[in-house]
Amino acid sequence: MKRTEKRIQSTLDAFNVIGETEEGIQRIAYTHNEKEAQVLFAYLCKKEGMDIKVDAVGNVIARREGRFRSAPAVAVGSHVDTVYTGGRFDGIAGVVAGLEVVRRLNEKNIRTDYPVEIIAFTSEESSRFGMSTIGSKAMTGKLSIEQAVKQKDKDGVSLAEAMKHYNFDIANVNEAIRSKTELHSFLELHIEQGPELEKQNKKIAIATGIAAPTRLCVNVKGMAAHSGTTSMANRKDALIAASQLVIMIEKFAQEESLHKTVATVGVFEVFPGAMNVVPGDVEFKVDIRGLNTASKHRIVERIKEEARAVESSRGVDIEVDIIGDEQPVLLDEGIRQVLLDACKDLGMDPMVFPSGAGHDAMNMQSVCPTGLIFVPSHNGISHNPEEFTAIEDIALGCDLLEKCVLELSMEREINNAKTSG
Ligand SMILES: [Zn+2]
CATH class of the missing domain: 3.30.70.360 (Alpha-Beta Plaits)
Incomplete structure (x- = not known):
């Protein structure tokens, strides 16, 4: 196993100690386990010299400053929560991939022009409150307070009470909204949760949109x-x-x-x-x-x-x-092209298809150009302790993510931009 693969593995393992049960991983929205994973995330990002911010709903935003301090950030990320009997990869793979990219930038002493952020979204899974992607909905102004206050879990605990427990006020969710000027682009790496990549013996897919x-x-x-x-x-x-x-x-x-x-x-x-x-x-x-x-x-x-x-x-x-x-979401074509070009440079032969499942990326597209990368899921199994993605495949996803983060976070020469369109 390569050094970077070992690092990805041990970081994933560190997260998956949190909420490990005999029936699978359990890091439910607004519970102690989700919180603990967020704290670990913040700790690991701090160790990489990043600044940490927790927004009004509990999304954790880690930032690595660029040369241009007021420039919009190139963000990567996914979620740390799981379903009740979840696997070891859904969500967390994308957060760990973001960390891996920042670690590589640090090792190579690369200073990007734009800031680079890793976002660990809260409450992506709908398992507890019947409402999905709460964190990214809040960040993009799509979380209706009127709707949110009605949500209760199966024990009758309201979303508002669950949030209150962690000192978040449901009345203030709109404080989490970020503007188009803050974010340059967003990239999410996620396991496919379907069998297509494995069936075609491919390692990477670029999503065209979210069905x-x-x-x-x-x-x-x-x-x-x-x-x-x-x-x-x-x-x-x-x-x-x-x-x-x-x-x-x-x-x-x-x-x-x-x-x-x-x-x-x-x-x-x-x-x-x-x-x-x-x-x-x-x-x-x-x-x-x-x-x-x-x-x-x-x-x-x-x-x-x-x-x-x-x-x-x-x-x-x-x-x-x-x-x-519901309206399907088409992901940004420009970002897709950046991803496809990077694949070409890296000698990867990606598949291109729509995502059948919802992801935080679908909300982020409304605020900034967004891309979604899939890595293979063994037998297409997800939301299940049997969920499996090979570390080598996540590492390939990290290579692609790193290349695209660099491409997007560096100011291009005007002439260069003109010729490359
Ligand atoms: Zn997910």
Whole structure:
């Protein structure tokens, strides 16, 4: 193992001592374990000569000054919290990668023109409060206080109380907002949490954007009847009607696959749910994701159309409700090009695809040009103690991150900027 790989490994291990349980890693939002990881992060950054600031929601911002003190910062980072039975890489890999980059800059005595920051976001996972990316939402002005005050965990503890415990006032979350003039760019390294890189035997992916879900709740109303005495001709079987619709949803998504749109029916309930009763009602939920809003909406329209066709052919009533329609986030093309050029220089052959999961990067894009780097997840497993990414792969991600941080944090000669566009 190379020296830098050993360093990455031991830093990761130091974080993963915190919250280690038999069921996996547990560093839940606004708990002692998350706090302890933040304290360790601050300590390690201080050791590298960085200045530490904790903002109004608990994001920890470590800063390495550049030659131009008032210049906007090139920031890297991710989150230190986990789900209840989390793995050793989700979130923390990106924070450790940021530390590794700063350690290398220090070793090489490199003074950047712009400041370099590592941000350890708080509460990225929605496990506790049902609300994700609380830290980066707050930093980018997307955290609605009205919404936030309603959030409670499963023990009835409100987000406001949990924050109060660490001396943060939910009324002041907007003090965490950073302006476009403070941040030059943001780069997040994250494990893929999917199988694509490993399947293609590649080491790096550059995300084009973050797919957002459009969600439907579909209610099919037929007629419950005795399963023995109701002839096949006299049935209004809600389950059969719903099934027909589900099969078509797969087909519609397959037909939109060139836009990389996906659709899933993951919740399906049959009422009354008895062996001897023809199903009278079915409720199912559809999750449609992609970067292309028009493509997502085409699937919704086709589902509605198909619902009307099934209604008339089977004599059932079908209601299709849109329960969520989030906008996908496109990440900055300029940053993507910087990442792609750096890959080329480093002899890496990256994949380019959208992220199916949400990340802090999706919020940061609204404040500054943002890029998202994926490293492989073994078998695509995540949010699970089995989560695994090889240290060599994280180290390759660090090489890319380091190169891009340097590229972005150095003032380019005017002539150079002109010729390179
Ligand atoms: Zn994550």
